[in-house]
Amino acid sequence: MSTKLRLEEFRAPAKLKLAAMWTSLMFLYIYGDYFYLFQPGKLESMGAGEVGPVNASDAMGMAAISMMMVVPALMISLSLLLPPVLSKWMNVLFGLVYAGILVWTMPGTPLFYLAYGAIEIPLSLFITLTALAWPRVKVGAA
DSSP states (O other): OOOOOOOOOOOOOHHHHHHHHHHHHHHHHHHHHHHHHHHHTTHHHHHHETTEEEETTTTHHHHHHHHHHHHHHHHHHHHHOOHHHHHHHHHHHHHHHHHHHHHHHHHTOOOHHHHHHHHHHHHHHHHHHHHHHHHHOOOOOO
16 A cells, blocks of 8 residues: 655745745835836936836935835835734735835836736735735633
8 A cells, every 4th residue: 555645735824924925025026126227218217306106306205215115125024023913904004005006106117017017916915815814813711
């Protein structure tokens, strides 16, 4: 009689799943923006302060653009380090916010950038759904 073997299944905790998804999202953001720099005339327009829908020629514009990248970068570690309830609701909030930002910034972008968006938007929404489906455990006297 032979014994069948199957691959072991690892069930990642919600915190780890969320951190992994934010990590993937950050890589997609970074590579999409990096390749976007190769568009003809893009560096010149950025030098003139045109960065997407935000005017980056002043300190407030650059601060806004910087914060757009700081939050998802921090969510990688915050998803792991914050207490579960706070982590859950921050992931719900920022998953929805970043899906909205992507929808807002996609019109008029090159096809390859739209392809990134077609991955980034569902991933952002999946972050929200994963946080909303956070498993619960029984609490009480034994």
